[in-house]
Amino acid sequence: MSELDGVVDHLRGGQHFIIASHQRPDGDAIGSAMAAALALRALGKYTDVVFDAPPPQFLQPFPGVGQLRIATRIDETYDGAIIMECGALDRTGVAGLDRSPVLNIDHHLGNTRYGRVNWVDESAAACTELIFSLIERLETPLTREIATHIYLGILTDTGSFHFSHMTPRTFEIARRCVEAGADPQWIARTHYDSSTLGRVKIFGAVLNEMTLDPSGQVAVLTITDALATAAGATLDDTEGLINFPLTVKEIQAVAFFKEMADGMWRVSLRSKGNVDVRAIASQFGGGGHVNAAGCSATGELTLLRRTFTQLMAAAVAQSKEHSEDKPRRA
Numbered sequence: 001m002s003e004l005d006g007v008v009d010h011l012r013g014g015q016h017f018i019i020a021s022h023q024r025p026d027g028d029a030i031g032s033a034m035a036a037a038l039a040l041r042a043l044g045k046y047t048d049v050v051f052d053a054p055p056p057q058f059l060q061p062f063p064g065v066g067q068l069r070i071a072t073r074i075d076e077t078y079d080g081a082i083i084m085e086c087g088a089l090d091r092t093g094v095a096g097l098d099r100s101p102v103l104n105i106d107h108h109l110g111n112t113r114y115g116r117v118n119w120v121d122e123s124a125a126a127c128t129e130l131i132f133s134l135i136e137r138l139e140t141p142l143t144r145e146i147a148t149h150i151y152l153g154i155l156t157d158t159g160s161f162h163f164s165h166m167t168p169r170t171f172e173i174a175r176r177c178v179e180a181g182a183d184p185q186w187i188a189r190t191h192y193d194s195s196t197l198g199r200v201k202i203f204g205a206v207l208n209e210m211t212l213d214p215s216g217q218v219a220v221l222t223i224t225d226a227l228a229t230a231a232g233a234t235l236d237d238t239e240g241l242i243n244f245p246l247t248v249k250e251i252q253a254v255a256f257f258k259e260m261a262d263g264m265w266r267v268s269l270r271s272k273g274n275v276d277v278r279a280i281a282s283q284f285g286g287g288g289h290v291n292a293a294g295c296s297a298t299g300e301l302t303l304l305r306r307t308f309t310q311l312m313a314a315a316v317a318q319s320k321e322h323s324e325d326k327p328r329r330a
């Protein structure tokens with residue numbers, strides 16, 4: 001029995017479900033949770049979707065997002081708690097989900113397989129690819145609303161079709177979603193072109209302070225509370241900022257330090273090609289994908305910046321050796 005079979009059996013056998021994903025949800029977290037919820041509701045099943053806080057403003061216009069349940073603990077039990085996109089259960093920020101049998105659906109490396117039922121497929125470019133496969137198996141209609149959420153997850157998790165883990169199936173699913181009525185322009189404009197003025201100002205302030213390593217291939221960005229406040233922005237406004245340095249041809253890897261409480265820094269990492277930033281994040285207890293990963297670190301900022309710059313420069317150098325061994329196929 002495949003892992004997908006296990007999920008399908010469990011869903012067919014139940015009537016009441018709750019779906020959750022990770023804190024500070026992105027397009028794939030919202031897309032996979034909502035697409036699955038809409039499909040289960042189409043089967044006549046009662047389905048709640050819970051997040052610990054309201055999602056960012058640019059995800060609010062997507063179908064059904066206005067009716068999310070916002071809670072940090074769940075006291076009821078359901079026939080299943082379906083957790084999307086979470087390497088570990090505590091990433092939901094919602095307590096009590098494990099009162100119900102947990103179904104763990106994810107595409108991240110390093111998932112701890114914490115569910116009663118686990119379906120972890122690291123080959124999927126987005127968790128919504130898995131939900132597309134699930135919907136095919138459940139034989140529920142691919143409505144325009146569901147297709148919109150599946151496309152949203154693919155669009156955002158591939159960095160607008162930029163990252164390395166896309167497959168022909170990624171495009172096949174995107175095509176099927178567009179055929180079903182998903183509007184690529186509306187989805188992209190709603191997600192990416194809904195900036196606040198504070199967001200544009202914080203981009204300018206953070207990029208102005210960007211530093212490069214001596215090779216010019218590794219960039220480091222930092223945002224402090226003071227910088228955000230001066231720009232009239234919040235940390236939410238920095239969503240997507242990290243991808244900006246990678247538009248510079250020479251830059252191969254980026255680290256973005258965000259100030260949290262008590263001397264702690266959230267460190268997001270991005271890279272191009274086979275520069276492996278997940279391996280760096282995992283040294284600090286984090287995780288993610290080869291080209292997009294994150295972790296937390298505590299310490300003095302200057303030292304942390306130096307440490308991550310060196311680790312990323314080494315990863316860039318290693319990727320070059322690797323690519324000389326194995327030339328890319330044309």
Ligand SMILES: [Mn+2]
Nearest residue numbers: 028126127157
């Ligand atoms: Mn994802």
